[in-house]
Amino acid sequence: MTTPRRLSNVPELLLPLWRTLPWRALGAAAALGLLVAGASRLPAGFSPWLALNALRAAALAFALGLAFLLDDPARHTTATVPTPRPVRQALRLALVAPFAALWWTAAVLLVPAEVRPPVGAVTLEAATVCALALAGAAAAIRRTDEPEPGVGVGAGLLTVAVLAPLLWPDRWELFVTVGDPEWADAHERWGVVLTVALVGCAVWAREPVRRLRVRSPLT
Amino acid sequence: MNTLIQPAPVAVRTEPRDSWASVFALARFESRRLLLSIPVLVAFAVHLAWIVWHTLDSYDGFPALQDADRDTQSPPMLVGLAVLLTVNLAVLRSRRRDTDRHFDVLVVTTWRRSAAHVLSVVPAALLTAVCVGVQFGWEALKPGAVGHGSPGELLVGPLTVLLFGTLGVLLARLLKSAFVGPLLVVFFLFFVVLGVAPGDTESGTRWLNPVVGESSSETLPSDLLGRPAAWHALYLLGLGLTAAVLAVLAGGGRRVRTLYAALGGAMALTLVGAIAQSGGEPASLTAAREKATVDPEQTCVQRGRSTYCAYPEWEPRVGTWAQVVDEVSDLAGGTAHGQRLLVRQRVEARYGLSGDGALQPSGTAHEVTVGTRWGGPRVPEFSSAVAAVLVAGNEQAGSELCDGRIVTVMWLALGWQDQPMDALRKVRLDDSVSGSAIVLQPTDPLSMSAAQTDVVRTLLTRPRGEATARVKEHWSELTAPGLTTARAAELLGVKGITEKDGCQE
Numbered sequence: 070m071t072t073p074r075r076l077s078n079v080p081e082l083l084l085p086l087w088r089t090l091p092w093r094a095l096g097a098a099a100a101l102g103l104l105v106a107g108a109s110r111l112p113a114g115f116s117p118w119l120a121l122n123a124l125r126a127a128a129l130a131f132a133l134g135l136a137f138l139l140d141d142p143a144r145h146t147t148a149t150v151p152t153p154r155p156v157r158q159a160l161r162l163a164l165v166a167p168f169a170a171l172w173w174t175a176a177v178l179l180v181p182a183e184v185r186p187p188v189g190a191v192t193l194e195a196a197t198v199c200a201l202a203l204a205g206a207a208a209a210i211r212r213t214d215e216p217e218p219g220v221g222v223g224a225g226l227l228t229v230a231v232l233a234p235l236l237w238p239d240r241w242e243l244f245v246t247v248g249d250p251e252w253a254d255a256h257e258r259w260g261v262v263l264t265v266a267l268v269g270c271a272v273w274a275r276e277p278v279r280r281l282r283v284r285s286p287l288t
Numbered sequence: 289m290n291t292l293i294q295p296a297p298v299a300v301r302t303e304p305r306d307s308w309a310s311v312f313a314l315a316r317f318e319s320r321r322l323l324l325s326i327p328v329l330v331a332f333a334v335h336l337a338w339i340v341w342h343t344l345d346s347y348d349g350f351p352a353l354q355d356a357d358r359d360t361q362s363p364p365m366l367v368g369l370a371v372l373l374t375v376n377l378a379v380l381r382s383r384r385r386d387t388d389r390h391f392d393v394l395v396v397t398t399w400r401r402s403a404a405h406v407l408s409v410v411p412a413a414l415l416t417a418v419c420v421g422v423q424f425g426w427e428a429l430k431p432g433a434v435g436h437g438s439p440g441e442l443l444v445g446p447l448t449v450l451l452f453g454t455l456g457v458l459l460a461r462l463l464k465s466a467f468v469g470p471l472l473v474v475f476f477l478f479f480v481v482l483g484v485a486p487g488d489t490e491s492g493t494r495w496l497n498p499v500v501g502e503s504s505s506e507t508l509p510s511d512l513l514g515r516p517a518a519w520h521a522l523y524l525l526g527l528g529l530t531a532a533v534l535a536v537l538a539g540g541g542r543r544v545r546t547l548y549a550a551l552g553g554a555m556a557l558t559l560v561g562a563i564a565q566s567g568g569e570p571a572s573l574t575a576a577r578e579k580a581t582v583d584p585e586q587t588c589v590q591r592g593r594s595t596y597c598a599y600p601e602w603e604p605r606v607g608t609w610a611q612v613v614d615e616v617s618d619l620a621g622g623t624a625h626g627q628r629l630l631v632r633q634r635v636e637a638r639y640g641l642s643g644d645g646a647l648q649p650s651g652t653a654h655e656v657t658v659g660t661r662w663g664g665p666r667v668p669e670f671s672s673a674v675a676a677v678l679v680a681g682n683e684q685a686g687s688e689l690c691d692g693r694i695v696t697v698m699w700l701a702l703g704w705q706d707q708p709m710d711a712l713r714k715v716r717l718d719d720s721v722s723g724s725a726i727v728l729q730p731t732d733p734l735s736m737s738a739a740q741t742d743v744v745r746t747l748l749t750r751p752r753g754e755a756t757a758r759v760k761e762h763w764s765e766l767t768a769p770g771l772t773t774a775r776a777a778e779l780l781g782v783k784g785i786t787e788k789d790g791c792q793e
Contacts, residue, residue, distance in 0.1 A: 094467040101471050105478050126478040133470045220384065223470040224373055228327050231366065231477065232334065 078152055079160065086160055091137040091219065095165065098134025099172045102127035106176040109184065117247050120184040121191065127176045128195035129230050131169065132202040136226055137219030138165060139206040144216035155274040158207065169199070186247045190256045197263040202226050204269035211273040310396045311404045318408035322374050328412065331370035332419070335363050339423045348663025350432035350605075353424075354510035357437035360420040361499045364445035365480065367419075368452030369473050371412045375453050376469030379405050379460035379539075399547075402461060402539025406532045409453030417446040432608070432663060435601045436510045440517030447524040448498045452476070454531035461538040495520055495565045502641040507660040509599045512580055512637050514573050516565040523561025529554035569640065577637040586633065593617070594629040602633055602660065609658055612667065615704035616674045619756055621763030624678040630655045631674075634730075649683035649731040657683060659730045668701060668715035673729045675700035679767050687732035692776035694736055696766045698727070698744045699759060708748040721745055739787035743777045755780070 106127045109115040115123065138161055141147060147157075173195060177188055205226055209218035234244045243262075245255040322328055342359065379402075382388050391401070420442055427433060459468055480497065494500055495516065502515075533551045541547050579585075580599070588597040591610035598606055609631055617625060634657050636645030650657055656677050658670050675697045676686030689697060701715070702708040713719050717726040717733070722741055727734040736744070747755045759766060762779040777785035 091467075093465065097465070097467060097471055101475060105475070108479075123478065126474055130471055130474045133467065133474065136470075137467060217384070220377055220466040220470075223467065224327055224377065227373065227470050227473055228330055228370075231369070231473075232330065235334065 076152070076156065079156065082152060082157065082160060083164070086157070087164055089141060089143075090161060090164060091134070091140055094137040094219070095131075095134040095168070098130050098132075099168075102130040102172065102176055103179060105130065106179040109180045115180075115184050117184045117186065120180050121186040121247055124176065124180060124186065124191050125194060128173075128191075128198050129227075131172065131195070132198040132226060133223045135165070135169075135199050136202040136206055136223040137217075138162070138203065139210050140217040140219040142216055144210075154210075154276045155271075158274050162203070187252075190252070190259075193256055193259050193263065197259050197266060198226075198230070200263055200266035200270060201229075204266045204273065207270050207273035211275070211277065307396060307400060311400045311407070314396065314401060314404035315407035315410075318375075318378055318405055319411040322371065322378060322408050322412060323415070325374045327370040328367070328374050331367045332415065335367055335416075335419055338363050339419060339426075343423055343426045346427065347661070348666070349430055350434075350661070350663035350666075351427045351430060352435040352507045352601075352660065353428055353433055353437040354435045354513060355507055356427040356433075357424060357441040358502070359427075360423050360442060361444045361448070362501070364416045364420065364448050365452075365499060367412070367416055368449040369476060371409060371449055372452040372456035372476070373469045373473050374456075375405060375409055376456040376460045376472070377466065378408070379457055380464060380466050380469075383464055384466060398540030399536050399544060402457065402536045402541065405457045405460075405539075406454055406535055409450060409457070412453060413446045413450040416449045417443075420445045432605070434604055438510070438515075438517045440519075440521040441515070443521040444499060444517075444524060447521060447528060451498060451524055451528040451531060454528050454535055458531050458535035458538060461535050493566065495523070496562065498524060504639070504641045504644050506635070506637075506639075506641065506644055508635060508637050508641065509580060509601055509660075512573070512577050512640070514569045514577075514640050516567070519561050519565035521561075523558055523565055526554055526557030526559070526561050530558055574638075577640065580637045581635065584634070593626065594631060596631045598633040598658075599635070599660075605662060608662065609670070612671050613656075613674055616671055616678065616700050619700050619703050619759065620675075620678050621760030622767070624763070624767070625760075627654060627678060629674065629677065631658055632656070633658050633660065635660045647731045649687045651682055651684045653682045655682065657730045665714040665728065668705065668711040669728050669730060671705075671711075672697060672701035672715060672727055672734065673731070676729070676734065683731055687729070687734065689734060690737075691769070692740070692771035692773040693767060693769075694734065694740045695743045695747075695773065695776045695780070696759065697734070698736065698740070699747050699755065702744070702748060703752060703755060703759075709745075712744065712748065737773065737787060739773050739777075739785050743773065743780065743782045743785055746782045747780060 105123050109120050109123050139158060150157075173192065177185065177191070202222065205222040206218060209215060209222050215221075237243055241258055242249075242251050242255050243258055245251045249255070346359070347356070382391060391398070396404075424437055424442055428437065456469065456472075459472060480499075500515075500520070530551065533547055533554050536544075537547055537551065584599065586597040586599055587603060588595050589603070589606055590596075591606060592614055594610065594613050596606045596609055613629060613631060617627065617629075620627075630652070632650070632655055634647050634650075636647055639645050647657060647659070654677060656670075656674050658673075659666065662670075673683065673686070676689060677683055678700065679693050679697050680686040680689055686697070698712075702711050705711040709721060713721055715727055716736070717728055722738070722745065724738045724741065725736055727736055758780050765771065765779060766776060773787045774785050777783070
């Protein structure tokens with residue numbers, strides 16, 4: 070089969086995919102994210118440290134919504150469509166991306182300018198946690214038969230997100246505060262993590278060529 | 289022809305079997321799954337690892353149990369969040385797997401299944417209680433432990449787990465989506481664990497949070513803490529029970545009359561706890577704090593030549609203080625060698641736990657102040673206060689020293705220690721062993737100039753006997769007012785010091 074034919078029915082796929090996207094999960098996640106970011110407008114006022122962590126918490130909330138993005142209750146029946154899985158997953162992502170960008174802009178703007186952390190660096194952190202969620206979802210789809218692995222992926226991501234700041238070695242500090250001399254180095258590390266997560270997304274999006282099976286030596 | 293007569297069927301008891309037995313069976317099954325789920329296992333592993341890491345060297349081996357009990361409160365929140373997430377997913381499992389319909393044919397009704405899910409949280413809370421008990425027991429068994437823990441403070445950890453777990457069941461019954469659990473954890477993480485709670489930190493509303501921390505690290509006698517720990521535990525218990533009953537009500541128990549009575553009881557508990565804990569500090573507590581600061585009731589004991597007055601809870605620590613005083617007096621010469629001292633324990637309790645207060649140096653002759661904490665840097669700090677009183681006569685005069693007598697004071701304070709250079713580093717505010725620095729004491733600090741530090745460092749690296757002999761030999765000159773640092777260095781055989789004194793800095 071040639072590539073043009075594989076992609077020829079993409080326009081027809083758009084509408085059904087749009088309908089199957091987990092809009093409720095994404096909506097709830099986005100709403101919670103905006104709530105957390107908006108808390109920085111409370112009269113009590115946030116310190117820059119708290120504002121940074123508010124944006125991190127908002128990004129984590131949205132990433133938890135994204136963990137449900139690749140859930141497809143009809144997975145076992147759509148496995149036979151001619152459009153390959155990477156294309157279908159990329160389409161889902163493309164449909165959500167404008168929404169995510171809009172949401173993140175709103176979340177960042179909700180934090181008052183005087184306590185707002187550097188936008189580029191925080192966006193890098195947010196992109197990384199979202200990419201990790203997607204990589205987890207892709208891996209769960211690729212490695213199991215589960216049609217809706219979102220819950221497990223979300224729980225895993227959450228466990229990692231709670232434990233990483235506690236257990237991450239200081240040598241490779243990631244969770245730095247604004248004004249820390251390590252800030253620039255830490256964000257290079259965030260870039261590395263993002264790259265790894267994106268590679269993971271790409272690798273796990275491929276469909277397995279054949280099922281892994283231990284062949285009996287007798288047959 | 290015989291008619292085959294069928295025997296009448298044996299009567300079968302048709303009354304329902306004990307359905308509570310099935311509730312407990314389901315609760316056992318669910319709690320097993322809960323405790324073996326990955327987030328809960330990870331949370332307990334992290335909790336235990338934290339306990340070991342924290343308790344190995346907490347409070348430098350000399351904990352006051354009224355402080356140590358509060359340390360057990362925050363980490364269980366992590367366990368609570370894991371339990372919340374897992375129990376939420378467990379309640380929604382049948383919905384996710386589309387097996388809800390099959391439950392309709394079972395004898396166990398939906399509300400009993402909700403009750404079983406609520407009960408499945410209890411073993412996790414009990415396990416947390418065991419962890420908390422291990423942590424507190426470890427602190428209490430340390431040889432240097434003093435004071436009293438409060439059961440109310442110790443219950444906060446397990447009750448937080450119970451509360452979070454029942455909230456997980458309640459939310460699963462109210463919002464039947466799998467993504468609610470994880471999002472709720474992010475919410476709690478941000479607003480409860482990071483402590484972004486609405487309300488003033490000074491007001492009674494802060495007690496509505498499950499875990500209430502304090503801004504001060506002061507150690508007070510346990511009756512002056514003013515924390516409504518028992519009421520807070522009652523409030524948390526009431527809140528947990530309310531969430532539990534609401535979860536059963538929302539999970540198909542609307543027709544069960546007893547649940548409404550239980551709901552009323554649980555809410556009453558919560559209200560009583562909430563109102564009682566936010567009452568603020570009574571006038572009697574303020575008066576007791578004032579008295580303990582200004583004119584404390586203490587028991588005084590004689591050890592060796594000196595007298596030691598301590599708050600009743602700190603009496604077991606008198607022996608360790610006496611050791612330090614004896615060591616310092618042994619290094620001193622002249623009349624100071626046999627000087628009787630009064631060591632009085634003091635604490636600034638008037639600000640409670642909301643702020644640290646500094647102690648004023650005492651003007652009474654031969655009286656030394658000791659604080660409520662001990663171990664680590666507190667030992668050389670007390671030691672230097674004893675030395676300053678031996679040299680200058682009283683604390684007020686001791687805290688104003690800046691001339692060459694600082695060298696004598698610091699030698700007395702550190703010369704007897706096993707690792708004097710370590711002690712020098714600990715007792716100085718900036719942890720340095722060269723240059724000028726502030727030397728901490730239980731009351732006002734001293735300051736050492738760079739030259740004085742050089743002399744003291746040189747003395748501490750020499751053999752102890754040699755330095756002790758020189759100090760005793762020149763004792764009257766080394767403790768005379770107006771002694772320059774250069775003269776002190778000369779008397780002690782340290783060369784190359786030209787500084788007159790450190791008073792100008």
